[in-house]
Amino acid sequence: MNVNRVGVVSFLLVITLLSLLVQSVNVAGCKDVIVAGDATSGDFNLFMKVRDPSRPGPQVLCIINRGYTYKYHFPGIIPREKEFVVSRNFIGVVTKGDAPPDIVKPGMALSDAGVAYGDADSPSIWRNPLRSSWDDFDWIRYACQSAGDEEEAVELLKEVVEMHAPGISENLFVVGPRKAYVMEADALRYSVKEVEDLCVMSNYPKDLWKYNIMKRFFIARSFESEKEKIVRKGSIIRLGSMLGVRINGIDADSISVMMWPSGEGANIKVGEGKPVGPFWVELINISGNKARVRVCYKYKEWENLLLERLKERYGKIDVLYLMNISRLDIYELGGIRGMTEGYDEGTAICKIPYTHYEFLSCMWFAPNQCSSIYIPVHICCESIYEPYTNGDAAELSVKLLELFGRHGFSDYAERVEKIFVREVKKAENIAKDMIEKGLDPSGFLTEFDMELQRQAYLTELFAISLKEKGEDVPVIWGDSYSSTLLNFLSLSNTLDGEHLEILGDIAKSIARSKLLEVNVTGNRYAERMELFHKGIDKIDEGDFEEGFIALYHFIDKKGTEPLHQKSPNSNDFMVYVEIVLAIPLFLVTAFCMDRISSLFSK
Structure with missing residues (x-):
């Protein structure tokens, strides 16, 4: 007994x-969301991954070009090294230090085949225990560096399983212009499912649950x-x-x-x-x-x-909505797991159009989605603004998180992102016209994206600088580039020189992004170009008020009417003027109609 x-x-x-x-x-982990087919608001598919990196550190971007070669081992008791040649351009989100000249270790990737990749670890005992085993980043790299479409990507991911290479079980995500897939896999087996519209997943198995002894024995069948x-x-x-x-x-x-x-x-x-x-x-x-x-x-x-x-x-989901989803905290999701959890989270939202995806597929990246502004990088881009590749932008996001808290900067960021998304759509329409004319839009989109990246970084720098000094941070972004420049103008007599210089740099970047469009569309008439050069020169000379006025006119294409008395809320005044002008026109029209009617009645 x-x-x-x-x-x-x-x-x-x-x-x-x-x-x-x-x-x-x-409890921290990666969170992946697929929105495809009829669920999106247009002719594109979406993939978002919030990365909780297993290799901690600042999250940065890197571009790997077609033709890049590197050596890496195949798994085995006696690992053999092989030279790989990259046949697809791709953008990777990596931890600082996991980019060339070291082996690239992308936690997220987007290739010029219009295919986005992501993962979420799903730990189990079914793994290759050798030191030569492959991690999740090797798995993603093996597929994205050469796959020409979604199906080929899935086949390459299967090959990794057939080599018994995985050192960790994974949930893998493949999203392209035509199809979207979720693949659960370990070192011995895999399960692949096509996603028709919506899928969310994190660090746990579903189809392979029965092979996860801990979960099946202790939690649920x-x-x-x-x-x-x-x-x-x-x-x-x-x-x-x-x-x-x-x-x-x-x-x-x-x-x-x-x-x-x-x-x-x-x-x-x-x-x-x-x-x-x-x-x-x-x-x-x-x-x-x-x-x-x-x-x-x-x-x-x-x-x-x-x-x-x-x-x-459903049917209305776009990039902006996924940005909002990425910022949900644990209390908004039942106390289970927030989309935002840590300091080194990097988030990417990939928008993949049904057509011209080799140029127009776009990755929206935030080093930390709660304390930084999402910035665009199109797959055809040849370079990226340096702070997003060297870790400076990620370090800035940590400072913002410490100064503003987890949601203190989100509203500020969202104002900028709404403008960015709208401006990117305009730029993509210009790029489509270029493509249809047989022109390559890569140079145009590279410079355009870099200007937006610069604007985001400078905005964050502006907020940090004022906050660290214990000063209030004014709202500098309006609902458009034009209203933003009017906000700058209203602050030109209240901010100190240091912070006006930052606003001046943002204003010049806004103007340059518009100049890029003007250069392509051919609207370079003399008066407008004079406004551009005058605005740049005045800001460089320290005459910020005149500089902001000139660049406002350049952006808004309103000519050269005086703006000194104009406030950021002058839209009401313009509506009033239009109404006043319309009243006499209405009376004259009514009088004429009455005279014509009387003639016919005779």
């Missing part, structure tokens, strides 16, 4: 320790396992596995629960749900000393919460 008791106690002790282990696993049942005090709910949820008490409008046999507890009100260990517990209703509850794996509920938000905008 004593032996049996010792055995039971030992068993419970082991289960308790393992349950604590389950809870202590790091499958990812989809769910139970809804009536319970009493003392009831234990399991999802076909060892761990479960115990009902500790039932009150008039709430229940108290804890993870069984040992772990965290929670108090849950009717109509609410909370994570309890690896589970999600929802209280549906209470009747006397009984309660109806629903229990599932917490990341199943996390997916449901995200999909609900996406389905609300």
